[in-house]
Amino acid sequence: MNDTNTQMAATDNRPVMISVDDVTLAFGPKVIQHNVSFRVKRGSIFAVMGGSGCGKSTLLKSMIGLLRPTHGTYLVGKDNYWAGDDASRVRIGRRFGVLFQSGALWSSMTVGENVALPMQMFTKLKPDVIRQLVELKLGLVGMLHAIDQYPSELSGGMRKRAGLARAMSLDPDILFFDEPSAGLDPITSARLDELILNLRDGLGATIIIVSHELSSLFHIADDGIFLDADQKTAIAHGSPRWLRDHCTDPMVHAFMHREQLDSSSSAGNG
């Protein structure tokens, strides 16, 4: 990797929250990504970018504990996530909140019950306190009116917002968002961006976003990584804005400017 593809972190002295070192992800013999390394600072909004099928969601899966990397280390704070036993992974995982691509709400429960379940399972809060926190979280995502509805009665965007409220259920300090604004209208999407920024500022959460939504990424993300499907590794590091303005890699350039990749440079790339 050459230096024009890496943004230098000059003045950022925030502590490191997540560090991924030399991680290789594979399904059996099929390698998805190899030698991926990056650090996420506490309180930053970190974007995982790349074309379709490059392994963004697979990387996210391994970071939330659904897929063990075949090689490399993954530290959350000072804890080595994959080195410990199941119990230690569950303990670390309690710090995570995950918004899945299509919400992944439990369909047999109402939206309110979906948000309340983690609190009922993992805290000793009284039912009325839980109810109040559930209302608050649904209020933050603008879904208070749907508290007694079932996921099957909601539109895709509403499911996503309800999923976000559920991800925030236990006030996690690390939030993972898989395509948060895909399928949302521009107004809701802008509101979600604002909410993400406020969650970061207000609650001090560290946020990792997998997304294609460029306008949203330019607005909120302050650091990131670009994965490439052909080289099967990270080809650029830096905030989406910096990558847009300074990165010389043709693939990244085309992605950030919504251009077609001309075949000559793509051949050199792959």
Added chain:
Amino acid sequence: MNTSVNGAPQWHLQPEANRTLITLSGDWIAQEGRTPAFPTGALKDVPHGEPVEFRTDQLGRWDTSLISFLWELKRSAREAHVDVDTNTLPESAHKLLDLLPEIPPEPKPPPPHHFAPVAAVGQFTLDTLNEIGCVSEMGAAAARGGLASLVGRGMMRTIDLMSDLNAAGPAALLIVGVVNFLVGAILAFVGSVELHKFAADIYVASLVAIAMVREMSAVMTAIIMAGRTGGSYAARISTMQANEEIDALQVFGIPVSSYLILPSVLALAFTMPLLYLYGCLIGMLGGFFVSYIMLDVSPLGYFHETVQALQLDQFTFGFIKSFVFGTFVGLTSCRIGLKAGRSAADVGIAATKAVVVGIVGVIALDAVFAVIANVIGI
């Protein structure tokens, strides 16, 4: 970011000249379960027109529980017609608070429970009649699709029919065999106790043969298939419904009745009579097994008595019954799958319902057949 000050979350209301000051201090962490609730009437003594302001220099770490507290405070302030100056809060708390709706949610009243037995019976009857109509209509559409397939203009794929036939036929041989063998054996046991008193041991053979061919094999096989294949049809079709696969078929103009339902129903309607014959044979084998071991019956005598007892029209009748059972189980389970909701829970409900309706329906139909058999004298 918030500076860390150890201690329990506390708030303190202090009237001052021209304003009311609320001091927030300590760590406001929801999971610690210590955060106070804002009492509803606390702001009623605050003079109108004077703002409520906040002092937060002793506020430690906080999460959404603080926002929850402030939201309640804002609601009480609204009721007491008092202004809250949220600008005196930390910037991000203020922003989060602004995202929340002003009007508190009204808890929905629980739906009223009326006890109206007559209306319930009427509704049930209407629903049942409606369902019978829908199933018949679907059956007719599938039959039309089948006829179209015969002349080569159908929408059914042979590969679907083959895989359904395999799932409903050869794959079910073991369980159908085991159950019918045991049923035949049990019949022989029960019969032998009574018949032995009259030294009529040999008639165990005719008892087992007639019972298996007339009733047991057809009914037991149909019940097994309702549980095994009917349940799987309902689960498969309702999952397709949940994934919008059925919608996609309709948009392409591929008729669900002949593409999806016809192969399933045909598979059951075709394999069920064959499984019935197989079940009869295995049941009689079970009866023979018990008779040979327990009673003093020779194999040749058993065979002779069985052939004597049976007539061809009994087989024909059982064969027709099995065909009807197969069609019934196939159609109802497909219909239940199509009608299911779109969630994971609905898939479970549909599978359960298909099995229950299949089993009850098969037994009810068998009762109807018993009456018919009595009338025509088989």
